[in-house]
Amino acid sequence: MKIAIIGTGNVGGALGGSLAKAGHSVTFAGQDAEKAATVAQAAGATSASVADAIAGADAVVLAVPGSSAPAVAAANAAALAGKTVIDATNPLKADYSGLATGPDSSNAELIAAAAPGARVVKAFNTVFAGNMADAARLGTSLDALYATDDEVARAAFREVASAVGFRPVHVGPLAAARELEAMAWLNIRLQFVTNGYWQSSFGLVGAPEAALA
Numbered sequence: 001m002k003i004a005i006i007g008t009g010n011v012g013g014a015l016g017g018s019l020a021k022a023g024h025s026v027t028f029a030g031q032d033a034e035k036a037a038t039v040a041q042a043a044g045a046t047s048a049s050v051a052d053a054i055a056g057a058d059a060v061v062l063a064v065p066g067s068s069a070p071a072v073a074a075a076n077a078a079a080l081a082g083k084t085v086i087d088a089t090n091p092l093k094a095d096y097s098g099l100a101t102g103p104d105s106s107n108a109e110l111i112a113a114a115a116p117g118a119r120v121v122k123a124f125n126t127v128f129a130g131n132m133a134d135a136a137r138l139g140t141s142l143d144a145l146y147a148t149d150d151e152v153a154r155a156a157f158r159e160v161a162s163a164v165g166f167r168p169v170h171v172g173p174l175a176a177a178r179e180l181e182a183m184a185w186l187n188i189r190l191q192f193v194t195n196g197y198w199q200s201s202f203g204l205v206g207a208p209e210a211a212l213a
């Protein structure tokens with residue numbers, strides 16, 4: 001699959017690197033073209049402008065700061081139409097005291113409203129970047145909980161998540177992103193209060209078969 005990774009930081013670098021290693025055709029893009037080229041070189045991938053990366057992709061991963069993501073989607077709405085857009089962002093408040101959205105909204109829904117033709121999937125936001133770089137490092141299978149209304153995006157995400165070693169678990173329609181973003185915040189807060197290792201990840205025991213299909 002041709003995958004554009006928008007954002008060349010912790011998440012973009014880790015996920016893009018794992019996807020490239022799995023044999024996908026990955027293009028990195030960020031605000032800083034030089035940094036995107038460096039990250040791409042390290043991953044064995046290519047880099048491009050945000051517009052060109054999206055234009056050439058089957059699926060697009062949004063790995064930008066949560067507060068920037070709806071604007072990035074709006075600025076590229078026409079190009080995103082019809083494409084699977086994997087929203088890995090968390091709308092953290094600037095002072096890291098909680099979520100800027102919710103409980104009656106989510107970044108994923110803001111992104112879908114900003115790019116109405118995009119096939120938006122909320123996913124990977126509950127997974128720390130280190131686990132995206134190496135899904136096997138904890139010695140157990142990790143779940144990629146995801147939410148979407150779109151069957152095409154669902155199939156694409158299953159392929160992407162499986163390729164990098166995760167069990168994809170569909171937790172419901174895109175509005176379930178509200179809960180996925182809250183879960184991500186819970187896991188982040190856990191690191192703060194425990195001086196944690198940024199490794200803990202969610203797994204659903206006894207997941208219904210339909211959620212795994």
Ligand SMILES: NC(=O)c1ccc[n+]([C@@H]2O[C@H](COP(=O)([O-])OP(=O)(O)OC[C@H]3O[C@@H](n4cnc5c(N)ncnc54)[C@H](OP(=O)(O)O)[C@@H]3O)[C@@H](O)[C@H]2O)c1
Nearest residue numbers: 007008009010011030031032063064065066089090128129
């Ligand atoms: N870190 C984690 O473990 C983790 C896990 C799950 C989800 N998340 C979420 O994933 C997102 C990314 O997190 P991160 O830790 O990777 O952040 P990060 O290291 O700060 O990286 C953010 C990237 O976004 C790019 N960017 C910012 N504004 C942009 C714009 N307008 N257009 C294009 N690119 C833009 C930046 O590019 P330049 O450097 O070129 O400016 C930077 O490479 C956040 O929403 C975060 O909440 C993080």
